[in-house]
Amino acid sequence: MTVKFADARNAHLTDEQFSDYVLGLASAEVEAHIAQCPPCYAEVAELKSSIATFSSASHMWSASQPAPSLGAMRRKALLYSMRPVAGFAMAVVAVISVAIPVGRSQREAARPAEVQTAAVAAPAAPQVTEADDAPIAVAPKPVHTARLVAASLPRESESVQQDNAIMSAISDEIASPVSGTIQSVVSSASGQ
Amino acid sequence: MPPAIANTAILTFSGETQLTTELDDIETLVRTYRPRILRYVAFSIHDMDVAESITQDCFLKAYNSRASFRGDCAVSTWLISIAANLVRDHTRTQKFKFWRNVSNTAVDVTEMAQQIASNFASAERCMLAKEQVAHVQRALKELSAKQRSVFVMRFMEEMNLEEISHATQMPVATVKTHLHRAVTAIRAQLKTSTAKGVTR
Numbered sequence: 001m002t003v004k005f006a007d008a009r010n011a012h013l014t015d016e017q018f019s020d021y022v023l024g025l026a027s028a029e030v031e032a033h034i035a036q037c038p039p040c041y042a043e044v045a046e047l048k049s050s051i052a053t054f055s056s057a058s059h060m061w062s063a064s065q066p067a068p069s070l071g072a073m074r075r076k077a078l079l080y081s082m083r084p085v086a087g088f089a090m091a092v093v094a095v096i097s098v099a100i101p102v103g104r105s106q107r108e109a110a111r112p113a114e115v116q117t118a119a120v121a122a123p124a125a126p127q128v129t130e131a132d133d134a135p136i137a138v139a140p141k142p143v144h145t146a147r148l149v150a151a152s153l154p155r156e157s158e159s160v161q162q163d164n165a166i167m168s169a170i171s172d173e174i175a176s177p178v179s180g181t182i183q184s185v186v187s188s189a190s191g192q
Numbered sequence: 193m194p195p196a197i198a199n200t201a202i203l204t205f206s207g208e209t210q211l212t213t214e215l216d217d218i219e220t221l222v223r224t225y226r227p228r229i230l231r232y233v234a235f236s237i238h239d240m241d242v243a244e245s246i247t248q249d250c251f252l253k254a255y256n257s258r259a260s261f262r263g264d265c266a267v268s269t270w271l272i273s274i275a276a277n278l279v280r281d282h283t284r285t286q287k288f289k290f291w292r293n294v295s296n297t298a299v300d301v302t303e304m305a306q307q308i309a310s311n312f313a314s315a316e317r318c319m320l321a322k323e324q325v326a327h328v329q330r331a332l333k334e335l336s337a338k339q340r341s342v343f344v345m346r347f348m349e350e351m352n353l354e355e356i357s358h359a360t361q362m363p364v365a366t367v368k369t370h371l372h373r374a375v376t377a378i379r380a381q382l383k384t385s386t387a388k389g390v391t392r
Contacts, residue, residue: 019375023346023368047379050324055348057304057325062231064304067223068248077218080252 012040022047214267215258222251225268228349229275234299235332235344236279243299246282250275265358272349273359276341283337301325323385331381335374342367343374 012033013021020026021034021044034040214220229250234243254261254274261270305325306318332340338360345351345359353371357364 015376015379016372018379019372022375023371025368043379047375047382050328050382051347051378053305053308053321053324054301054328056308057301057321058231058235058348059227060308061299061301061304062227062234065227065230067226074218076248077252077255081256 012037018044022051215255215261218251218255221255221271225271226251228268229271232272232344232349233275233279235348236337236341237282238299238333240299242282246275246278249278253278265355268349269351269355269359272345272351273361276359279341280337301329327382327385328378330385331378334381335377336370338362339370339374339377342370343378346371 013030017026017030018040021030026034034044214224226247230243230247233246233250234240237243237246250271254271261267265273302322302325305321308321332343335343342356342360342362345356346353351359353364353367356362356367360367362370
Protein backbone atom coordinates (compact mmCIF):
# COMPACT_ATOMS: atom_id res chain seq x y z
CA MET A 1 0.00 0.00 0.00
CA THR A 2 1.67 3.17 -1.21
CA VAL A 3 0.56 6.74 -1.53
CA LYS A 4 2.14 9.32 -3.73
CA PHE A 5 3.78 12.29 -2.10
CA ALA A 6 3.65 15.80 -3.43
CA ASP A 7 7.41 15.40 -3.92
CA ALA A 8 7.82 13.07 -6.91
CA ARG A 9 11.34 12.16 -5.88
CA ASN A 10 10.08 10.20 -2.97
CA ALA A 11 6.62 9.01 -3.81
CA HIS A 12 7.03 5.56 -2.42
CA LEU A 13 6.10 5.53 1.24
CA THR A 14 3.53 7.29 3.32
CA ASP A 15 4.69 9.47 6.18
CA GLU A 16 3.48 6.85 8.61
CA GLN A 17 5.35 4.05 6.87
CA PHE A 18 8.49 6.16 6.77
CA SER A 19 8.14 7.00 10.48
CA ASP A 20 7.45 3.36 11.35
CA TYR A 21 10.69 2.39 9.69
CA VAL A 22 12.65 5.05 11.55
CA LEU A 23 11.01 3.93 14.78
CA GLY A 24 11.80 0.32 14.08
CA LEU A 25 8.14 -0.62 13.66
CA ALA A 26 8.06 -1.15 9.93
CA SER A 27 6.40 -4.11 8.27
CA ALA A 28 8.34 -6.54 6.16
CA GLU A 29 6.86 -4.95 3.04
CA VAL A 30 8.18 -1.52 3.96
CA GLU A 31 11.59 -2.87 4.80
CA ALA A 32 11.74 -4.69 1.51
CA HIS A 33 10.82 -1.52 -0.38
CA ILE A 34 13.47 0.56 1.35
CA ALA A 35 16.09 -2.06 0.68
CA GLN A 36 15.24 -1.95 -3.01
CA CYS A 37 14.57 1.79 -3.42
CA PRO A 38 17.67 4.04 -3.50
CA PRO A 39 15.85 7.36 -2.90
CA CYS A 40 13.94 6.00 0.10
CA TYR A 41 17.03 4.31 1.40
CA ALA A 42 19.06 7.52 1.11
CA GLU A 43 16.47 9.65 2.84
CA VAL A 44 16.01 7.21 5.69
CA ALA A 45 19.76 6.89 6.10
CA GLU A 46 20.22 10.66 6.21
CA LEU A 47 17.46 11.08 8.78
CA LYS A 48 18.73 8.30 11.03
CA SER A 49 22.31 9.56 10.72
CA SER A 50 21.27 13.09 11.69
CA ILE A 51 19.31 11.88 14.69
CA ALA A 52 22.13 9.57 15.79
CA THR A 53 24.70 12.37 15.54
CA PHE A 54 22.47 14.69 17.54
CA SER A 55 21.93 12.00 20.16
CA SER A 56 25.67 11.33 20.46
CA ALA A 57 26.38 15.04 20.76
CA SER A 58 23.79 15.38 23.49
CA HIS A 59 25.32 12.45 25.42
CA MET A 60 28.75 14.06 25.23
CA TRP A 61 27.28 17.37 26.32
CA SER A 62 25.49 15.92 29.36
CA ALA A 63 28.56 13.93 30.38
CA SER A 64 30.63 17.11 30.29
CA GLN A 65 28.32 19.08 32.56
CA PRO A 66 29.78 19.63 36.04
CA ALA A 67 28.06 17.58 38.68
CA PRO A 68 26.71 19.40 41.71
CA SER A 69 28.31 19.01 45.11
CA LEU A 70 26.90 15.73 46.37
CA GLY A 71 27.25 16.86 49.97
CA ALA A 72 25.10 19.87 49.19
CA MET A 73 22.67 17.54 47.47
CA ARG A 74 22.40 15.44 50.59
CA ARG A 75 21.71 18.52 52.72
CA LYS A 76 19.07 19.71 50.27
CA ALA A 77 17.47 16.27 50.39
CA LEU A 78 17.25 16.54 54.16
CA LEU A 79 15.69 20.00 53.97
CA TYR A 80 13.35 18.85 51.20
CA SER A 81 12.13 15.99 53.42
CA MET A 82 11.39 18.48 56.22
CA ARG A 83 9.17 20.67 54.07
CA PRO A 84 5.88 19.26 55.45
CA VAL A 85 7.03 19.90 59.04
CA ALA A 86 8.29 23.36 58.17
CA GLY A 87 5.06 24.14 56.41
CA PHE A 88 3.05 23.06 59.43
CA ALA A 89 5.23 25.16 61.74
CA MET A 90 4.79 28.19 59.55
CA ALA A 91 1.05 27.65 59.51
CA VAL A 92 1.00 27.51 63.32
CA VAL A 93 3.02 30.73 63.57
CA ALA A 94 0.66 32.41 61.12
CA VAL A 95 -2.39 31.36 63.11
CA ILE A 96 -0.87 32.56 66.38
CA SER A 97 0.17 35.90 64.90
CA VAL A 98 -3.40 36.49 63.80
CA ALA A 99 -5.08 35.08 66.90
CA ILE A 100 -3.27 37.28 69.41
CA PRO A 101 -4.39 40.66 68.04
CA VAL A 102 -7.89 39.37 67.44
CA GLY A 103 -8.08 38.04 70.99
CA ARG A 104 -6.95 41.35 72.41
CA SER A 105 -9.48 43.33 70.46
CA GLN A 106 -12.23 40.99 71.53
CA ARG A 107 -11.27 41.28 75.17
CA GLU A 108 -11.32 45.07 74.94
CA ALA A 109 -14.68 44.97 73.27
CA ALA A 110 -16.14 42.66 75.87
CA ARG A 111 -14.81 44.56 78.86
CA PRO A 112 -17.64 44.63 81.42
CA ALA A 113 -19.57 47.89 81.63
CA GLU A 114 -18.50 50.09 84.46
CA VAL A 115 -21.09 50.53 87.07
CA GLN A 116 -20.94 54.05 88.38
CA THR A 117 -22.95 54.49 91.48
CA ALA A 118 -22.00 56.00 94.73
CA ALA A 119 -25.15 55.05 96.38
CA VAL A 120 -28.39 53.73 95.34
CA ALA A 121 -30.92 55.41 97.32
CA ALA A 122 -34.31 53.92 97.04
CA PRO A 123 -36.87 56.65 97.35
CA ALA A 124 -38.23 56.68 100.86
CA ALA A 125 -41.91 56.07 101.37
CA PRO A 126 -43.77 59.28 101.81
CA GLN A 127 -44.64 59.94 105.41
CA VAL A 128 -48.21 61.02 105.73
CA THR A 129 -48.93 62.52 109.08
CA GLU A 130 -52.29 62.90 110.69
CA ALA A 131 -51.78 66.61 111.10
CA ASP A 132 -53.71 68.54 108.53
CA ASP A 133 -51.16 71.05 107.85
CA ALA A 134 -48.30 68.88 108.38
CA PRO A 135 -46.72 68.71 105.11
CA ILE A 136 -46.13 65.42 103.63
CA ALA A 137 -42.60 64.58 104.05
CA VAL A 138 -40.79 64.98 100.92
CA ALA A 139 -38.79 62.05 100.10
CA PRO A 140 -35.27 63.04 99.54
CA LYS A 141 -34.31 62.99 95.92
CA PRO A 142 -31.82 60.28 95.27
CA VAL A 143 -28.40 61.75 95.01
CA HIS A 144 -27.29 59.11 92.66
CA THR A 145 -29.18 56.76 90.67
CA ALA A 146 -27.73 53.55 89.51
CA ARG A 147 -26.49 53.94 86.05
CA LEU A 148 -25.08 51.56 83.65
CA VAL A 149 -22.48 52.89 81.41
CA ALA A 150 -22.81 50.89 78.28
CA ALA A 151 -19.44 50.18 76.88
CA SER A 152 -20.34 49.03 73.50
CA LEU A 153 -23.69 47.89 72.25
CA PRO A 154 -26.12 50.64 71.15
CA ARG A 155 -29.06 48.44 72.04
CA GLU A 156 -27.97 48.24 75.65
CA SER A 157 -27.38 51.98 75.87
CA GLU A 158 -30.87 52.64 74.55
CA SER A 159 -32.47 50.41 77.14
CA VAL A 160 -30.28 51.87 79.83
CA GLN A 161 -31.30 55.35 78.82
CA GLN A 162 -34.91 54.38 78.94
CA ASP A 163 -34.49 52.90 82.37
CA ASN A 164 -32.73 55.99 83.54
CA ALA A 165 -35.51 58.15 82.18
CA ILE A 166 -38.15 56.15 84.00
CA MET A 167 -36.28 56.30 87.27
CA SER A 168 -35.76 60.01 86.93
CA ALA A 169 -39.46 60.49 86.33
CA ILE A 170 -40.27 58.45 89.38
CA SER A 171 -37.83 60.44 91.46
CA ASP A 172 -39.30 63.69 90.28
CA GLU A 173 -42.78 62.54 90.98
CA ILE A 174 -41.90 61.55 94.48
CA ALA A 175 -40.04 64.75 95.09
CA SER A 176 -42.84 67.02 93.89
CA PRO A 177 -45.27 68.44 96.60
CA VAL A 178 -48.60 66.72 96.86
CA SER A 179 -51.59 68.82 95.80
CA GLY A 180 -54.26 69.97 98.34
CA THR A 181 -56.91 67.69 96.96
CA ILE A 182 -54.74 64.70 97.40
CA GLN A 183 -53.78 65.84 100.87
CA SER A 184 -57.41 66.02 101.98
CA VAL A 185 -58.08 62.58 100.58
CA VAL A 186 -55.15 61.16 102.41
CA SER A 187 -56.22 62.90 105.64
CA SER A 188 -59.80 61.65 105.44
CA ALA A 189 -58.59 58.18 104.74
CA SER A 190 -56.32 58.20 107.71
CA GLY A 191 -59.02 59.58 109.94
CA GLN A 192 -61.44 56.82 109.30
CA MET B 193 15.15 -26.26 44.96
CA PRO B 194 16.05 -26.67 41.26
CA PRO B 195 19.16 -24.71 40.27
CA ALA B 196 17.29 -22.58 37.74
CA ILE B 197 14.79 -21.39 40.26
CA ALA B 198 17.49 -20.90 42.87
CA ASN B 199 19.49 -18.77 40.46
CA THR B 200 16.44 -16.74 39.60
CA ALA B 201 15.66 -16.27 43.24
CA ILE B 202 19.20 -15.17 43.90
CA LEU B 203 19.22 -12.87 40.93
CA THR B 204 15.87 -11.42 41.88
CA PHE B 205 16.97 -10.92 45.43
CA SER B 206 20.19 -9.34 44.23
CA GLY B 207 18.29 -7.10 41.85
CA GLU B 208 15.94 -5.91 44.55
CA THR B 209 18.80 -5.37 46.95
CA GLN B 210 20.65 -3.27 44.42
CA LEU B 211 17.46 -1.39 43.67
CA THR B 212 16.88 -0.55 47.29
CA THR B 213 20.46 0.62 47.76
CA GLU B 214 20.30 2.77 44.66
CA LEU B 215 17.28 4.70 45.83
CA ASP B 216 18.33 4.99 49.45
CA ASP B 217 21.53 6.87 48.67
CA ILE B 218 20.88 10.14 46.94
CA GLU B 219 24.52 10.58 46.05
CA THR B 220 24.55 7.28 44.18
CA LEU B 221 21.26 8.17 42.54
CA VAL B 222 22.57 11.50 41.31
CA ARG B 223 25.92 10.16 40.25
CA THR B 224 24.30 7.37 38.21
CA TYR B 225 21.38 9.10 36.59
CA ARG B 226 22.05 12.82 36.53
CA PRO B 227 23.47 13.00 32.99
CA ARG B 228 20.45 11.17 31.64
CA ILE B 229 17.88 13.28 33.48
CA LEU B 230 19.71 16.52 32.70
CA ARG B 231 19.88 15.56 29.05
CA TYR B 232 16.18 14.76 28.89
CA VAL B 233 15.14 17.97 30.65
CA ALA B 234 17.59 20.26 28.83
CA PHE B 235 16.54 19.10 25.39
CA SER B 236 12.88 19.13 26.29
CA ILE B 237 12.88 22.76 27.38
CA HIS B 238 16.10 24.10 25.86
CA ASP B 239 16.97 26.26 28.83
CA MET B 240 20.08 25.28 30.70
CA ASP B 241 19.44 27.22 33.90
CA VAL B 242 15.94 25.91 34.30
CA ALA B 243 17.09 22.42 33.31
CA GLU B 244 19.59 22.38 36.18
CA SER B 245 16.91 23.43 38.61
CA ILE B 246 14.35 20.92 37.37
CA THR B 247 16.95 18.13 37.40
CA GLN B 248 17.77 18.87 41.00
CA ASP B 249 14.09 18.97 41.92
CA CYS B 250 13.61 15.65 40.18
CA PHE B 251 16.18 13.89 42.34
CA LEU B 252 14.97 15.53 45.53
CA LYS B 253 11.43 14.52 44.74
CA ALA B 254 12.45 10.98 43.82
CA TYR B 255 14.54 10.55 46.95
CA ASN B 256 11.78 11.92 49.14
CA SER B 257 9.18 9.60 47.64
CA ARG B 258 11.37 6.54 47.14
CA ALA B 259 9.08 4.49 49.36
CA SER B 260 6.35 4.82 46.71
CA PHE B 261 8.49 3.22 43.99
CA ARG B 262 6.90 -0.14 43.28
CA GLY B 263 9.65 -1.54 41.10
CA ASP B 264 7.28 -2.05 38.18
CA CYS B 265 9.67 -0.24 35.86
CA ALA B 266 13.33 0.64 35.70
CA VAL B 267 14.60 3.29 38.09
CA SER B 268 15.64 5.39 35.11
CA THR B 269 12.11 5.23 33.69
CA TRP B 270 10.67 6.22 37.06
CA LEU B 271 13.06 9.17 37.31
CA ILE B 272 12.20 10.30 33.80
CA SER B 273 8.49 10.12 34.62
CA ILE B 274 9.10 12.48 37.56
CA ALA B 275 11.16 14.75 35.32
CA ALA B 276 8.43 14.65 32.64
CA ASN B 277 5.88 15.88 35.17
CA LEU B 278 8.17 18.71 36.22
CA VAL B 279 8.84 19.65 32.60
CA ARG B 280 5.12 19.62 31.89
CA ASP B 281 4.44 21.87 34.87
CA HIS B 282 7.19 24.25 33.76
CA THR B 283 5.89 24.29 30.20
CA ARG B 284 2.40 25.17 31.37
CA THR B 285 3.60 28.14 33.37
CA GLN B 286 5.96 29.33 30.68
CA LYS B 287 3.66 28.62 27.78
CA PHE B 288 4.15 31.68 25.66
CA LYS B 289 7.55 32.68 26.98
CA PHE B 290 8.91 29.28 26.20
CA TRP B 291 11.39 30.10 23.53
CA ARG B 292 11.86 33.78 24.12
CA ASN B 293 14.32 33.35 26.95
CA VAL B 294 16.40 30.77 25.16
CA SER B 295 19.13 33.02 23.88
CA ASN B 296 21.39 33.24 26.92
CA THR B 297 20.95 29.81 28.41
CA ALA B 298 20.09 27.66 25.43
CA VAL B 299 21.80 24.33 25.06
CA ASP B 300 24.23 24.44 22.16
CA VAL B 301 25.43 21.06 21.03
CA THR B 302 26.93 22.12 17.73
CA GLU B 303 30.31 22.47 19.36
CA MET B 304 29.88 19.00 20.75
CA ALA B 305 29.11 17.78 17.27
CA GLN B 306 32.52 18.99 16.21
CA GLN B 307 34.08 16.84 18.90
CA ILE B 308 32.26 13.81 17.60
CA ALA B 309 33.33 14.45 14.07
CA SER B 310 36.91 15.05 15.16
CA ASN B 311 36.95 11.46 16.32
CA PHE B 312 36.77 10.51 12.65
CA ALA B 313 39.55 12.97 11.73
CA SER B 314 37.77 14.32 8.67
CA ALA B 315 37.03 17.98 8.08
CA GLU B 316 34.15 17.08 5.83
CA ARG B 317 32.72 14.80 8.49
CA CYS B 318 33.12 17.62 11.01
CA MET B 319 31.11 20.01 8.88
CA LEU B 320 28.48 17.37 8.12
CA ALA B 321 28.08 16.51 11.79
CA LYS B 322 27.62 20.18 12.73
CA GLU B 323 25.02 20.61 10.01
CA GLN B 324 23.12 17.53 11.04
CA VAL B 325 23.03 18.61 14.66
CA ALA B 326 21.93 22.12 13.72
CA HIS B 327 19.14 20.79 11.51
CA VAL B 328 17.78 18.47 14.17
CA GLN B 329 18.05 21.17 16.83
CA ARG B 330 16.18 23.61 14.59
CA ALA B 331 13.50 21.00 13.91
CA LEU B 332 13.09 20.23 17.62
CA LYS B 333 12.23 23.86 18.28
CA GLU B 334 9.23 23.57 15.97
CA LEU B 335 7.78 20.56 17.75
CA SER B 336 5.12 20.75 20.40
CA ALA B 337 6.17 20.11 23.99
CA LYS B 338 4.75 16.58 23.94
CA GLN B 339 6.28 15.73 20.59
CA ARG B 340 9.65 16.99 21.73
CA SER B 341 9.44 15.10 25.00
CA VAL B 342 8.64 11.72 23.42
CA PHE B 343 11.22 12.31 20.68
CA VAL B 344 13.94 12.87 23.28
CA MET B 345 12.83 9.78 25.20
CA ARG B 346 12.84 7.60 22.09
CA PHE B 347 15.88 8.76 20.17
CA MET B 348 18.15 10.13 22.87
CA GLU B 349 17.24 7.99 25.85
CA GLU B 350 16.46 4.93 23.71
CA MET B 351 13.28 4.12 25.56
CA ASN B 352 10.77 1.78 23.92
CA LEU B 353 7.13 2.68 23.42
CA GLU B 354 5.97 0.93 26.59
CA GLU B 355 8.55 2.74 28.72
CA ILE B 356 7.60 6.08 27.17
CA SER B 357 3.94 5.31 27.77
CA HIS B 358 4.68 4.56 31.43
CA ALA B 359 6.79 7.69 31.89
CA THR B 360 4.35 10.05 30.23
CA GLN B 361 1.15 8.36 31.39
CA MET B 362 -0.04 8.40 27.77
CA PRO B 363 -1.41 5.37 25.91
CA VAL B 364 1.03 3.64 23.56
CA ALA B 365 -1.08 4.67 20.56
CA THR B 366 -0.84 8.32 21.61
CA VAL B 367 2.91 8.04 22.10
CA LYS B 368 3.20 6.53 18.64
CA THR B 369 1.17 9.36 17.15
CA HIS B 370 3.39 11.99 18.74
CA LEU B 371 6.49 10.16 17.54
CA HIS B 372 5.16 9.96 14.00
CA ARG B 373 4.50 13.67 13.97
CA ALA B 374 7.91 14.43 15.41
CA VAL B 375 9.71 12.29 12.86
CA THR B 376 7.67 13.76 10.01
CA ALA B 377 8.42 17.30 11.19
CA ILE B 378 12.14 16.60 11.48
CA ARG B 379 12.15 14.91 8.11
CA ALA B 380 10.47 17.95 6.57
CA GLN B 381 12.92 20.29 8.30
CA LEU B 382 15.89 18.33 7.00
CA LYS B 383 14.49 18.44 3.50
CA THR B 384 13.94 22.18 3.74
CA SER B 385 17.37 22.86 5.18
CA THR B 386 19.05 20.70 2.57
CA ALA B 387 17.13 22.35 -0.23
CA LYS B 388 18.03 25.83 0.99
CA GLY B 389 21.61 24.83 1.65
CA VAL B 390 21.29 26.07 5.19
CA THR B 391 24.31 25.46 7.36
CA ARG B 392 25.16 26.30 10.92
